[in-house]
Amino acid sequence: MTEQPDGPTPVPDQPAGPACTTCGAPACVHWQRRLTDAEFADYLALVQGRRDELTELADQQKPPPDFGPLPTADEVTRTIYGCLDHAITLDAASLIHTKACTAPPCTCTPEPAPEPEPEPEPQQLPPGWG
Numbered sequence: 254m255t256e257q258p259d260g261p262t263p264v265p266d267q268p269a270g271p272a273c274t275t276c277g278a279p280a281c282v283h284w285q286r287r288l289t290d291a292e293f294a295d296y297l298a299l300v301q302g303r304r305d306e307l308t309e310l311a312d313q314q315k316p317p318p319d320f321g322p323l324p325t326a327d328e329v330t331r332t333i334y335g336c337l338d339h340a341i342t343l344d345a346a347s348l349i350h351t352k353a354c355t356a357p358p359c360t361c362t363p364e365p366a367p368e369p370e371p372e373p374e375p376q377q378l379p380p381g382w383g
């Protein structure tokens with residue numbers, strides 16, 4: 254006969270979602286910011302490190318894998334999370350902020366929102382459809 258532990262099992266204290274980048278409280282809003290020069294340098298080092306690893310793991314008999322050019326600073330953003338105390342307006346949160354932005358509070362002029370994708374032309378259904 255095995256002894257069963259009785260009583261409720263304590264539930265681990267897990268955060269429900271992402272935490273505020275500033276204080277660690279549960280976040281209620283998030284936005285994108287360009288990487289600072291230092292962050293981007295770290296990011297490139299990470300990407301290059303992964304590529305080096307993959308190149309080493311790749312079959313040496315074959316030509317080395319072609320990963321294409323490294324990402325540029327325009328292609329990457331980092332996500333900043335804000336709690337109620339460290340939120341920015343939802344309008345501002347829908348935009349991409351510059352690398353110099355210290356939001357919250359936002360200190361930059363965010364990039365304009367990308368043009369919405371044009372609606373695709375309605376397809377003509379072939380006869381007999383619809």
Ligand SMILES: [Zn+2]
Nearest residue numbers: 273276336339
């Ligand atoms: Zn906070």
Ligand SMILES: [Zn+2]
Nearest residue numbers: 350354359361
């Ligand atoms: Zn900003």
